[in-house]
Amino acid sequence: MTDRLSSLWQQRYRTPLPEALADNKVSQSAVFDSLLTHRSVRAYLPNALPEGTIEAAIAAAQSAATSSNLQCWTVIAVEDPVRRARLAALCGNQSHIATAPVFLVWVADLSRLRRIAQNEGETHEALDYTEAFLIAAIDTALAAQNAVSALEAAGLGTVYIGGLRNHPEEIAEKLALPEGCVGLFGLCVGYPDPAEPASVKPRLPQRAVLHRERYDFEAEAEAEIIAAYDALDDAFQKEQGLPSRRWSATMVRRIATRAGLHGRDTMRTSLKALGFPLK
Ligand SMILES: Cc1cc2nc3c(=O)[nH]c(=O)nc-3n(C[C@H](O)[C@H](O)[C@H](O)COP(=O)(O)O)c2cc1C
Structure with missing residues (x-):
């Protein structure tokens, strides 16, 4: 079970599974397993869906x-x-x-x-x-x-x-x-x-999105987190045969101007x- 969990975590965050999760009930369910293996699928077989x-x-x-x-x-x-x-x-x-x-x-x-x-x-x-x-x-x-x-x-x-x-x-x-x-x-x-096949895309580390008690922002720490994620994302791009990029630069291009809203x-x-x- 822990092997499976470690592998799910590794795919999502590309870091080792935190110890606290190994025995946590929330992370043991089939639902959790399925949620963590989500990836968007853009290539389909022509097969119809079963009735119902x-x-x-x-x-x-x-x-x-x-x-x-x-x-x-x-x-x-x-x-x-x-x-x-x-x-x-x-x-x-x-x-x-x-x-x-x-x-x-x-x-x-x-x-x-x-x-x-x-x-x-x-x-x-x-x-x-x-x-x-x-x-x-x-x-x-x-x-x-x-x-x-x-x-x-x-x-x-x-x-x-x-x-x-x-x-x-x-x-x-x-x-x-x-x-x-x-x-x-x-x-x-x-x-x-x-x-x-589509692959599981790594996400930002939880330190970026999970704050406790109040919004906990520190510029230098955030810059480090983003730089580390840029590297992770670029490695993923290369594995997928996609062009090398900096995730943060790509996102900034998307929000920089009104034109980024594509109409x-x-x-x-x-x-x-x-x-x-x-x-
Ligand atoms: C509201 C929403 C709209 C999206 N629109 C598109 C879309 O138009 N075309 C597309 O190929 N993917 C679209 N996506 C998929 C995202 O690009 C994808 O979820 C994101 O890159 C993360 O990849 P993953 O789902 O494989 O983890 C959309 C996702 C969401 C949540």
């Missing part, structure tokens, strides 16, 4: 916590290859959307609550506020990740598609989304192609057009 797979994944998704039980998300399962190809084009021509047998579109959905209020003859002014959009976005992400965990534990592969937000209005139109709905991200689902700098306008006033 989507419904099982959605049951996992609906089992996630949801703010005040509002349940303000909807998922659209797209299997039709022609429709998937059209969506792939709208999401930055990502070919895995066309090759994975199923593409799940995760939708922040305030329209259902609006309809319920209208049917009751009531107002729904709280839905116009940024907080309502945030609730829907948070709940959608929590639900999707539950589905991912269930699918991965069964040997399926997935990759999230933020490219779905490249053209929010066109996506809404293609999928006949009512007002008060926005596609937040897609999710390709399928059997990983063993000829193109998504108009998101607020799109959200308003789709029925989220964001007051």
Whole structure:
């Protein structure tokens, strides 16, 4: 068991397993094992998913916590290859959307609550506020990740598609989304192609992300942590046959200018057009 745990930890952080984890119950479960082996899969076999797979994944998704039980998300399962190809084009021509047998579109959905209020003859002014959009976005992400965990534990592969937000209005139109709905991200689902295996990508050390009692920032210590992670990430890139890089420089390029948003700098306008006033 500890060997397995050491190997999971090693793959994720590329450091030895801390002693405290060896006997900790949280790290002993099959769920933990599956979570730590997550990697995004972008190469799929053409095999269809067995009957009931989507419904099982959605049951996992609906089992996630949801703010005040509002349940303000909807998922659209797209299997039709022609429709998937059209969506792939709208999401930055990502070919895995066309090759994975199923593409799940995760939708922040305030329209259902609006309809319920209208049917009751009531107002729904709280839905116009940024907080309502945030609730829907948070709940959608929590639900999707539950589905991912269930699918991965069964040997399926997935990759999230933020490219779905490249053209929010066109996506809404293609999928006949009512007002008060926005596609937040897609999710390709399928059997990983063993000829193109994906690897576990190392993450920042916990010292970077886990603080205790208060935000614990010290410039020199953080610079050291980031430099060490840059080296780890570069080693991973080389192992994968990918170009050498500094992770921090790549991330900085991404956030340096508005252009780094690749056209998504108009998101607020799109959200308003789709029925989220964001007051
Ligand atoms: C919300 C979200 C959107 C993403 N969008 C894309 C995408 O459009 N295309 C893609 O190939 N990967 C996408 N990814 C996958 C990330 O690139 C990937 O999770 C990250 O590089 C870490 O790699 P790993 O998942 O293999 O650990 C997305 C991930 C998330 C969480």
